[in-house]
Amino acid sequence: MSAYVRRSADLEGDFVVFLIGTHVNRWTDVRAWLPVFRAMPRMLRELEQHPEMGLLKAHAGWMFGGPAVVQYWRSYSHLEAYARNAQAEHLPAWRAFNRAARTSPDSVGIFHETYHVSAGQWETIYGAMPEIGLLAASRAVDLSSGSTSATRIGARSEDAAPVDAP
Numbered sequence: 001m002s003a004y005v006r007r008s009a010d011l012e013g014d015f016v017v018f019l020i021g022t023h024v025n026r027w028t029d030v031r032a033w034l035p036v037f038r039a040m041p042r043m044l045r046e047l048e049q050h051p052e053m054g055l056l057k058a059h060a061g062w063m064f065g066g067p068a069v070v071q072y073w074r075s076y077s078h079l080e081a082y083a084r085n086a087q088a089e090h091l092p093a094w095r096a097f098n099r100a101a102r103t104s105p106d107s108v109g110i111f112h113e114t115y116h117v118s119a120g121q122w123e124t125i126y127g128a129m130p131e132i133g134l135l136a137a138s139r140a141v142d143l144s145s146g147s148t149s150a151t152r153i154g155a156r157s158e159d160a161a162p163v164d165a166p
Contacts, residue, residue: 006145008152009124011138015056016076020112021068032100032107039093040069046089047082054078057137064111072137076116123152 020040024033040060047055056072063070073079083090097110125143126135143152148159 004128006125006127006143006147007129007135007140008126008143008147009134009138010141011056011134013119014075015117015137016073016079017115017117018071018073018079018112019063019068019114020071021063021066021110023064023066023109023111024107025109026104026107029104029107032104035093035100036097036108036110037067039089039097040067043089043093044069053082053088055082057133059132059136066109070133072134076114079114120154123149125149125152 022033022036026032044055044058044060047053047058054074055078056074058069058071060067060069062068071079082088083094085091101108122134124134125147126132126140129135131140146161148156148161150156150159
């Protein structure tokens, strides 16, 4: 039997976590929400093909009642440069969404949250998990059996886990 493997993400420096998603308020107004749904896969393909643009990893799923994407970026300046790049997929999609929103203002909602994460101000653990989240956006490192959240994030230099690790 193989051992239970615990890993953590290893990422140098600051980074940005960007959450973006939608919520369809009127499913019958397909013209309002379909272009939004079609735009994101094109943007993600473009970013995957151009790692120099700064996207480290993206994971799509369902969040807050609609499709959403969690993105990890090298920096806020990378994220903003992509968002404003007239030659990239995002800016035309953003403009098209705003035009559509003026004609059907409450058919589809959109949100985004941006978090600038300072170096050393985060921690992760992935136990018997595939490479997802920040682990997929960085280098994976094995954790020792005594590693705790408090020691990984620097809250304490020494700590004892309240439960035994598998």
